Amino acid sequence: MKNKILKIAGYCLFFLCCLVFFLLQGFPVEMVGALLQNRARAAGFKLSYEEIDTMFPNGLEFDTLRLQHPRQEGGSYSLRLDNASARLSLLSLLGGHKSLSFQVDLLGGSLTGAFDTRQQGWHLQATLAGLRLDKIAFWKELLGQQLKGELGGEVELDWNPRQVKDGSGRIQLQLLGGKIGQGKIYGINLPWVDLGKTQLNLEIKKGKAEIKTFKVQSDDLEGGLDGYLLLQQLLANSSIHCRLRFKPAGELMEKIRKQIPPEFHAMLDRELNRARGSDGFYRYSIFGRIFSGRPTFRPLRQ
Numbered sequence: 001m002k003n004k005i006l007k008i009a010g011y012c013l014f015f016l017c018c019l020v021f022f023l024l025q026g027f028p029v030e031m032v033g034a035l036l037q038n039r040a041r042a043a044g045f046k047l048s049y050e051e052i053d054t055m056f057p058n059g060l061e062f063d064t065l066r067l068q069h070p071r072q073e074g075g076s077y078s079l080r081l082d083n084a085s086a087r088l089s090l091l092s093l094l095g096g097h098k099s100l101s102f103q104v105d106l107l108g109g110s111l112t113g114a115f116d117t118r119q120q121g122w123h124l125q126a127t128l129a130g131l132r133l134d135k136i137a138f139w140k141e142l143l144g145q146q147l148k149g150e151l152g153g154e155v156e157l158d159w160n161p162r163q164v165k166d167g168s169g170r171i172q173l174q175l176l177g178g179k180i181g182q183g184k185i186y187g188i189n190l191p192w193v194d195l196g197k198t199q200l201n202l203e204i205k206k207g208k209a210e211i212k213t214f215k216v217q218s219d220d221l222e223g224g225l226d227g228y229l230l231l232q233q234l235l236a237n238s239s240i241h242c243r244l245r246f247k248p249a250g251e252l253m254e255k256i257r258k259q260i261p262p263e264f265h266a267m268l269d270r271e272l273n274r275a276r277g278s279d280g281f282y283r284y285s286i287f288g289r290i291f292s293g294r295p296t297f298r299p300l301r302q
Contacts, residue, residue, distance in 0.1 A: 039122070040067065042161050045236060108132040109150065121160035121167075128153050128173070140183055142294070145190060149178030149198075157204065164207045164231050171202040171209070178216075188268075191255050193248075194220040207231050211242065222247045223281075229290075236291040243300065247281045275299030 033049065040047035046068045104111045109130030116123045131151040133139070139147040157169035178195030196218030202209045207230065214225035227242030257265060275282040288295040 042234075106131070107135045109152075113155075120162070121158065124155065124157045124159070124169075126155045128155070133175075133178075142291075143180075143183070144185070145180050145183035147178070147180050148192075149175045149195065151175050153200075161233055164233055167204055167207065167231060169204040171200070171204070173200045174198070175200075188256060188259055191252070193252060194218040196221075202229070204231070209238075216246070220249050220252045225286075227286075237289060238291075239289045240286055240295050242286045244284045244286055244297075245281045247279075 037047045048066050048068070100115045102111070102113060102115065109128065109132065111126055111128055111131070113124065113126030129152045132149075133151055134146070134148045136147075139145065151173060153171070153173035155169070155171050157171075158167060159169075160166040175195065175198040178198050179192045180195060181190045181192040183190055195216050198216050199213055200211070201213040203212050204210075209229040209231060211226055211228060216223040223244070223246030225242050225244050227240070230239045230241060232238050257268070260268060272282065275284055277283060283300040284297045285300055286295050286297055
Protein backbone atom coordinates (compact mmCIF):
# COMPACT_ATOMS: atom_id res chain seq x y z
CA MET A 1 0.00 0.00 0.00
CA LYS A 2 2.83 2.33 0.91
CA ASN A 3 4.64 1.62 -2.37
CA LYS A 4 1.43 2.26 -4.31
CA ILE A 5 1.00 5.66 -2.65
CA LEU A 6 4.63 6.52 -3.41
CA LYS A 7 4.15 5.56 -7.06
CA ILE A 8 1.03 7.71 -7.37
CA ALA A 9 2.81 10.64 -5.71
CA GLY A 10 5.80 10.13 -8.02
CA TYR A 11 3.58 10.11 -11.12
CA CYS A 12 1.83 13.31 -9.96
CA LEU A 13 5.15 14.99 -9.26
CA PHE A 14 6.50 13.92 -12.65
CA PHE A 15 3.36 15.23 -14.37
CA LEU A 16 3.64 18.59 -12.61
CA CYS A 17 7.32 18.90 -13.53
CA CYS A 18 6.49 18.14 -17.17
CA LEU A 19 3.62 20.63 -17.12
CA VAL A 20 5.84 23.39 -15.73
CA PHE A 21 8.59 22.53 -18.24
CA PHE A 22 6.26 22.69 -21.23
CA LEU A 23 4.60 25.85 -19.97
CA LEU A 24 7.97 27.55 -19.69
CA GLN A 25 9.50 26.18 -22.87
CA GLY A 26 6.47 25.83 -25.08
CA PHE A 27 4.16 28.67 -24.08
CA PRO A 28 3.63 31.07 -27.04
CA VAL A 29 5.07 34.18 -25.39
CA GLU A 30 5.01 36.07 -28.69
CA MET A 31 1.22 35.73 -28.65
CA VAL A 32 1.12 37.51 -25.28
CA GLY A 33 3.48 40.18 -26.60
CA ALA A 34 1.24 40.72 -29.63
CA LEU A 35 -1.80 41.02 -27.33
CA LEU A 36 -0.09 43.75 -25.29
CA GLN A 37 0.98 45.57 -28.46
CA ASN A 38 -2.57 45.50 -29.82
CA ARG A 39 -3.95 46.92 -26.56
CA ALA A 40 -1.36 49.71 -26.61
CA ARG A 41 -2.12 50.47 -30.28
CA ALA A 42 -5.84 50.72 -29.49
CA ALA A 43 -5.00 53.45 -26.97
CA GLY A 44 -2.86 55.37 -29.51
CA PHE A 45 0.56 54.18 -28.32
CA LYS A 46 3.26 51.97 -29.80
CA LEU A 47 4.73 49.21 -27.62
CA SER A 48 7.95 47.52 -28.69
CA TYR A 49 10.55 45.24 -27.13
CA GLU A 50 13.75 43.54 -28.22
CA GLU A 51 13.11 40.20 -26.53
CA ILE A 52 10.44 38.42 -24.51
CA ASP A 53 10.97 35.21 -22.56
CA THR A 54 9.35 33.12 -19.82
CA MET A 55 10.31 33.28 -16.15
CA PHE A 56 9.90 30.54 -13.57
CA PRO A 57 7.27 29.67 -12.53
CA ASN A 58 4.65 31.81 -14.31
CA GLY A 59 6.11 35.02 -15.60
CA LEU A 60 7.41 36.88 -18.60
CA GLU A 61 10.51 39.02 -18.91
CA PHE A 62 10.94 41.86 -21.41
CA ASP A 63 14.28 43.22 -22.54
CA THR A 64 14.42 46.88 -23.62
CA LEU A 65 10.72 47.66 -23.44
CA ARG A 66 9.68 50.96 -25.03
CA LEU A 67 6.35 52.81 -25.04
CA GLN A 68 5.99 55.63 -27.58
CA HIS A 69 3.42 58.13 -28.75
CA PRO A 70 3.98 60.43 -31.78
CA ARG A 71 3.97 64.19 -31.20
CA GLN A 72 1.88 66.44 -33.38
CA GLU A 73 4.93 68.48 -34.43
CA GLY A 74 7.03 65.38 -35.16
CA GLY A 75 9.10 62.97 -33.11
CA SER A 76 7.57 61.07 -30.21
CA TYR A 77 7.20 60.87 -26.46
CA SER A 78 9.07 57.79 -25.33
CA LEU A 79 9.35 55.76 -22.12
CA ARG A 80 12.10 53.13 -22.13
CA LEU A 81 12.70 50.33 -19.66
CA ASP A 82 15.93 48.38 -20.08
CA ASN A 83 14.53 45.46 -18.12
CA ALA A 84 10.94 44.76 -17.12
CA SER A 85 9.37 41.64 -15.70
CA ALA A 86 5.73 40.71 -15.31
CA ARG A 87 4.04 37.81 -13.58
CA LEU A 88 1.10 36.52 -15.57
CA SER A 89 -1.41 33.79 -14.91
CA LEU A 90 -0.43 31.51 -17.78
CA LEU A 91 -2.88 28.80 -16.73
CA SER A 92 -5.77 31.27 -16.90
CA LEU A 93 -4.72 32.25 -20.43
CA LEU A 94 -4.69 28.60 -21.46
CA GLY A 95 -8.15 28.24 -19.96
CA GLY A 96 -9.45 31.17 -22.01
CA HIS A 97 -10.10 33.51 -19.07
CA LYS A 98 -7.82 36.25 -20.50
CA SER A 99 -6.84 37.43 -17.03
CA LEU A 100 -3.33 38.68 -16.33
CA SER A 101 -1.75 39.58 -13.01
CA PHE A 102 1.51 41.50 -13.18
CA GLN A 103 4.36 42.87 -11.16
CA VAL A 104 6.74 45.22 -12.94
CA ASP A 105 9.86 46.95 -11.66
CA LEU A 106 10.25 50.31 -13.40
CA LEU A 107 11.47 53.87 -12.84
CA GLY A 108 13.12 52.85 -9.59
CA GLY A 109 9.78 51.66 -8.16
CA SER A 110 7.13 49.05 -8.82
CA LEU A 111 3.78 48.59 -10.54
CA THR A 112 1.56 45.69 -9.48
CA GLY A 113 -1.99 44.74 -10.31
CA ALA A 114 -4.29 42.83 -12.64
CA PHE A 115 -5.51 43.25 -16.21
CA ASP A 116 -8.66 41.49 -17.44
CA THR A 117 -10.02 41.53 -20.97
CA ARG A 118 -13.79 41.43 -21.29
CA GLN A 119 -16.34 41.11 -24.07
CA GLN A 120 -16.74 44.88 -24.40
CA GLY A 121 -13.43 46.20 -23.11
CA TRP A 122 -11.00 45.65 -20.30
CA HIS A 123 -10.50 46.21 -16.57
CA LEU A 124 -7.28 47.44 -14.97
CA GLN A 125 -6.42 47.54 -11.30
CA ALA A 126 -2.93 48.68 -10.34
CA THR A 127 -0.85 49.95 -7.44
CA LEU A 128 2.09 52.29 -8.01
CA ALA A 129 4.93 52.69 -5.50
CA GLY A 130 8.09 54.77 -5.59
CA LEU A 131 8.09 55.67 -9.30
CA ARG A 132 10.83 58.26 -9.87
CA LEU A 133 9.55 60.92 -12.25
CA ASP A 134 13.04 62.22 -13.04
CA LYS A 135 13.65 58.98 -14.97
CA ILE A 136 11.02 60.05 -17.55
CA ALA A 137 12.72 62.12 -20.25
CA PHE A 138 9.79 63.89 -21.95
CA TRP A 139 8.55 66.17 -19.16
CA LYS A 140 10.31 69.22 -20.58
CA GLU A 141 8.72 68.67 -24.00
CA LEU A 142 5.29 68.03 -22.48
CA LEU A 143 5.23 70.65 -19.69
CA GLY A 144 8.11 72.93 -20.62
CA GLN A 145 9.67 72.04 -17.23
CA GLN A 146 11.49 69.17 -15.59
CA LEU A 147 9.69 67.16 -12.91
CA LYS A 148 11.03 65.22 -9.93
CA GLY A 149 9.59 63.21 -7.07
CA GLU A 150 8.36 59.74 -6.16
CA LEU A 151 4.88 58.80 -7.35
CA GLY A 152 2.59 56.30 -5.67
CA GLY A 153 -1.11 55.50 -5.64
CA GLU A 154 -3.87 53.32 -7.02
CA VAL A 155 -5.66 53.04 -10.36
CA GLU A 156 -8.90 51.21 -11.12
CA LEU A 157 -10.37 51.53 -14.58
CA ASP A 158 -13.11 49.88 -16.65
CA TRP A 159 -12.65 50.84 -20.29
CA ASN A 160 -14.51 50.16 -23.52
CA PRO A 161 -12.46 51.46 -26.51
CA ARG A 162 -15.57 51.57 -28.71
CA GLN A 163 -17.82 53.36 -26.20
CA VAL A 164 -15.82 55.91 -24.24
CA LYS A 165 -18.89 57.03 -22.25
CA ASP A 166 -19.13 53.54 -20.76
CA GLY A 167 -15.76 53.98 -19.05
CA SER A 168 -15.58 54.38 -15.30
CA GLY A 169 -13.05 54.20 -12.49
CA ARG A 170 -10.83 56.18 -10.18
CA ILE A 171 -7.23 57.32 -10.00
CA GLN A 172 -5.64 58.29 -6.67
CA LEU A 173 -2.03 59.50 -6.85
CA GLN A 174 0.41 61.01 -4.38
CA LEU A 175 3.69 62.73 -5.21
CA LEU A 176 6.31 62.90 -2.46
CA GLY A 177 9.33 65.19 -2.62
CA GLY A 178 8.04 66.72 -5.83
CA LYS A 179 9.90 69.49 -7.64
CA ILE A 180 9.27 71.31 -10.90
CA GLY A 181 11.50 73.76 -12.75
CA GLN A 182 14.59 74.25 -14.91
CA GLY A 183 12.50 75.40 -17.87
CA LYS A 184 11.47 78.77 -19.29
CA ILE A 185 8.29 80.66 -18.43
CA TYR A 186 7.73 84.09 -20.02
CA GLY A 187 11.31 83.75 -21.24
CA ILE A 188 12.66 83.39 -17.67
CA ASN A 189 14.37 80.29 -16.31
CA LEU A 190 12.21 78.89 -13.53
CA PRO A 191 14.30 77.65 -10.55
CA TRP A 192 13.42 74.41 -8.83
CA VAL A 193 10.06 74.84 -7.07
CA ASP A 194 9.32 72.56 -4.12
CA LEU A 195 5.92 70.88 -4.53
CA GLY A 196 6.02 69.14 -1.18
CA LYS A 197 3.28 66.54 -0.90
CA THR A 198 0.94 66.66 -3.89
CA GLN A 199 -2.35 64.76 -4.05
CA LEU A 200 -4.49 64.01 -7.09
CA ASN A 201 -7.85 62.22 -7.10
CA LEU A 202 -9.76 61.62 -10.34
CA GLU A 203 -13.21 60.10 -10.79
CA ILE A 204 -13.94 58.71 -14.25
CA LYS A 205 -17.53 58.62 -15.46
CA LYS A 206 -19.33 59.10 -18.80
CA GLY A 207 -16.21 59.90 -20.79
CA LYS A 208 -14.83 62.44 -18.31
CA ALA A 209 -12.13 62.24 -15.68
CA GLU A 210 -13.24 64.82 -13.12
CA ILE A 211 -10.60 66.25 -10.78
CA LYS A 212 -11.97 65.74 -7.29
CA THR A 213 -8.79 66.75 -5.50
CA PHE A 214 -5.56 68.36 -6.64
CA LYS A 215 -3.64 70.12 -3.90
CA VAL A 216 -0.08 71.39 -3.62
CA GLN A 217 1.27 72.70 -0.32
CA SER A 218 4.93 73.56 0.32
CA ASP A 219 7.19 76.36 1.51
CA ASP A 220 7.53 77.53 -2.11
CA LEU A 221 4.01 77.17 -3.40
CA GLU A 222 0.33 76.77 -2.54
CA GLY A 223 -2.00 75.75 -5.32
CA GLY A 224 -4.77 73.64 -6.73
CA LEU A 225 -6.46 72.51 -9.91
CA ASP A 226 -10.12 71.91 -10.77
CA GLY A 227 -11.87 70.82 -13.94
CA TYR A 228 -11.85 67.67 -16.01
CA LEU A 229 -10.12 65.65 -18.69
CA LEU A 230 -12.24 64.79 -21.72
CA LEU A 231 -11.37 61.21 -22.66
CA GLN A 232 -11.25 59.97 -26.25
CA GLN A 233 -11.33 56.59 -27.95
CA LEU A 234 -7.58 56.95 -28.39
CA LEU A 235 -6.48 57.84 -24.86
CA ALA A 236 -3.52 59.79 -26.24
CA ASN A 237 -5.97 62.26 -27.86
CA SER A 238 -7.59 63.12 -24.53
CA SER A 239 -7.79 66.82 -23.69
CA ILE A 240 -7.64 68.88 -20.51
CA HIS A 241 -10.12 71.60 -19.48
CA CYS A 242 -9.05 73.01 -16.12
CA ARG A 243 -8.49 76.08 -13.98
CA LEU A 244 -5.16 76.42 -12.21
CA ARG A 245 -4.58 78.60 -9.17
CA PHE A 246 -1.30 79.05 -7.31
CA LYS A 247 0.35 81.42 -4.87
CA PRO A 248 4.16 81.48 -4.90
CA ALA A 249 6.13 82.42 -1.79
CA GLY A 250 7.81 85.83 -1.71
CA GLU A 251 11.30 84.25 -1.64
CA LEU A 252 10.54 82.30 -4.81
CA MET A 253 9.39 85.43 -6.62
CA GLU A 254 12.59 87.19 -5.57
CA LYS A 255 14.68 84.38 -7.07
CA ILE A 256 12.80 84.79 -10.35
CA ARG A 257 13.09 88.58 -10.40
CA LYS A 258 16.87 88.44 -9.82
CA GLN A 259 17.26 86.63 -13.15
CA ILE A 260 16.06 89.60 -15.19
CA PRO A 261 17.37 93.18 -15.45
CA PRO A 262 15.53 95.72 -13.24
CA GLU A 263 14.23 97.62 -16.27
CA PHE A 264 12.12 94.59 -17.20
CA HIS A 265 10.54 94.15 -13.75
CA ALA A 266 7.60 96.40 -14.61
CA MET A 267 6.94 94.36 -17.77
CA LEU A 268 7.00 91.11 -15.77
CA ASP A 269 4.65 92.52 -13.13
CA ARG A 270 2.26 93.77 -15.80
CA GLU A 271 2.15 90.34 -17.43
CA LEU A 272 1.67 88.49 -14.14
CA ASN A 273 -0.94 90.94 -12.86
CA ARG A 274 -3.24 89.83 -15.68
CA ALA A 275 -3.71 86.61 -13.72
CA ARG A 276 -3.25 87.86 -10.14
CA GLY A 277 -6.22 88.22 -7.82
CA SER A 278 -6.66 90.33 -4.71
CA ASP A 279 -5.96 87.23 -2.57
CA GLY A 280 -2.47 86.89 -4.08
CA PHE A 281 -3.35 83.79 -6.14
CA TYR A 282 -2.58 83.60 -9.86
CA ARG A 283 -5.26 81.90 -11.95
CA TYR A 284 -4.98 80.40 -15.42
CA SER A 285 -7.17 78.30 -17.67
CA ILE A 286 -5.57 75.20 -19.19
CA PHE A 287 -7.07 73.56 -22.25
CA GLY A 288 -6.00 71.47 -25.21
CA ARG A 289 -4.76 68.01 -26.05
CA ILE A 290 -2.32 66.47 -23.63
CA PHE A 291 -0.16 64.25 -25.85
CA SER A 292 -1.24 65.06 -29.41
CA GLY A 293 -0.41 68.73 -28.85
CA ARG A 294 0.59 71.05 -26.04
CA PRO A 295 -2.03 72.48 -23.63
CA THR A 296 -2.62 76.25 -23.75
CA PHE A 297 -2.31 78.43 -20.63
CA ARG A 298 -4.31 81.68 -20.49
CA PRO A 299 -4.70 84.13 -17.59
CA LEU A 300 -8.19 84.25 -16.13
CA ARG A 301 -9.88 87.59 -15.66
CA GLN A 302 -9.97 88.64 -12.00
